[in-house]
Amino acid sequence: MYRSGTVMAWNVFRFCTALRGLGSIMILLVLGVVGVTYYAVVLTNYGPALFDGGLDTLTSFAVLLPFHGLLAMLLWSYFSVVFTDPGCVPPNWRPAIDEERGEIDPLTASDFSGVQTDQSNTKVRVCRKCNQLKPPRCHHCSVCGRCVLKMDHHCVWVVNCVGALNYKYFLLFLFYTFLETTLATISLLPQFIAFFSDGEIPGTPSSLATTFLAFVLNLAFALSVMGFLIMHISLVSANTTTIELLPLLSDQAYEKKTSPKWRYDLGKKKNFQQVFGTDKKYWLIPAYADEDLRRMPELQGLDYPSKPDLDAQEF
Secondary structure (H helix, E strand, C coil), rough: CCCCCCCCCCCCCCHHHHHHHHHHHHHHHHHHHHHHHHHHHHHHHHHHHHHHHHHHHHHHHHHHHHHHHCCCCCCCHHHHHHHHHCCCCCCCCCCCCCCCCCCCCCCCCCCCCCCCCCCCCCEECCCCCCCCEEECCCCCCCCCEEEEECCCCCCCCCCEEECCHHHHHHHHHHHHHHHHHHHHHHHHHHHHHHHHHCCCCCCCCCHHHHHHHHHHHHHHHHHHHHHHHHHHHHHHHHHCCHHHHHHHHHHHHHCCCCCCCCCHHHHHHHHHHHEEEEEHHHHHCCCCCHHHHHHHHHHHCCCCCCCHHCCCCCC
């Protein structure tokens, strides 16, 4: 992808530094939705039916077993995203070679005091806000106030940036949230339909209201998360991020190409492994195999393999 002139950058969080103040409010909101759903599915509807015997007991087991399993994976993935640093630039980091050119001019000592660089190198990127060199695919987050390795976006729901070191956990959070909310929606559908029937509905007014609210919330989350999940699956398959996607699409429209060439797109299998690792046992849990962490530098967010014929591509 080649561009000349001023590089256009659109930062949707430029005027949203107030997002830093959300903090634990968003975490409590997520836990609140989980609590309402748990109360409606387990305590109100399917938990008591475990002791009724017959088909009711079998149905309850069929709902509650996967419900608790998916809930455990959802919360594990969620808090892994929340508490895992997405990756920042190590102190005194220096590129080993000319890597890529971003939104900067050639480095000079007068512009960046204390940063020693080769002034003939015009492909080293520097963050003007942090006054430090930037590794490939690294971007500055205006909400966090720092550069993030392979930054995808700042997510208010996890109160954290999504970047190189927690992107897998974020994808698993979306995956398990979609499965959990879909299961909750289907399991509460008979009770929701009963609200509009003429027959008598068992339960107290508060339990009925909670069931109704849980159904609506889970249906809304299932539909919205499905869209995000599909989008991020396509990003992983192309080995790109949300931030990197917009310039790629702009160049595609400008050059009228059916598919833009991207230097980091090494094929779906290798692209997937750069996010989830090569050990299949770890693909569905928010963790990596030690062997992958040792031999895959891209999991550390500082170095990424690319196509040799596109190594001069700028971003």
